[in-house]
Amino acid sequence: MLKISKLTDYGLLATIYLARKRGEIVSAREIAEFYHLPVPTITKVLKTLHQGGLVQSHRGVAGGYSFEGDVEALTLGQMLELLEGPWDLVECETTDDEGLLDPQRLPVQAVHVRRQSGD
Numbered sequence: 001m002l003k004i005s006k007l008t009d010y011g012l013l014a015t016i017y018l019a020r021k022r023g024e025i026v027s028a029r030e031i032a033e034f035y036h037l038p039v040p041t042i043t044k045v046l047k048t049l050h051q052g053g054l055v056q057s058h059r060g061v062a063g064g065y066s067f068e069g070d071v072e073a074l075t076l077g078q079m080l081e082l083l084e085g086p087w088d089l090v091e092c093e094t095t096d097d098e099g100l101l102d103p104q105r106l107p108v109q110a111v112h113v114r115r116q117s118g119d
Helices: 006-020 028-035 039-051 076-084 107-117
Strands: 056-058 064-066
Touching: 006 028, 006 039, 006 064, 006 076, 028 039, 028 064, 039 056, 039 064, 039 076
Parallel strands: none
Antiparallel strands: 056 064
16 A cells, blocks of 8 residues: 655645646645635645646736646556655565665565575
């Protein structure tokens, strides 16, 4: 099961909202009110999405955020990478301190090694 943070969840919601209004400038308040979420939290996640190049920021009185990209080309993996940082799909893909796959975290390999050694 993939576990994501609350900020990532909010970031996904904000991105979906902006993508549905593609090309329109939308305020953080509008998104927060639509999902009944705190404005400061939505503002924080929108800033992250802007810094990652996913959404555009527009200054001024009528400012806000917009999504100008290709909705069809955007992947969940790209969004998770931006919001969560580097991630592994499953724990057994995690490497050790030297960047090598850790056999203790590879359940199938650990069973195979035990069978070969007779344990």
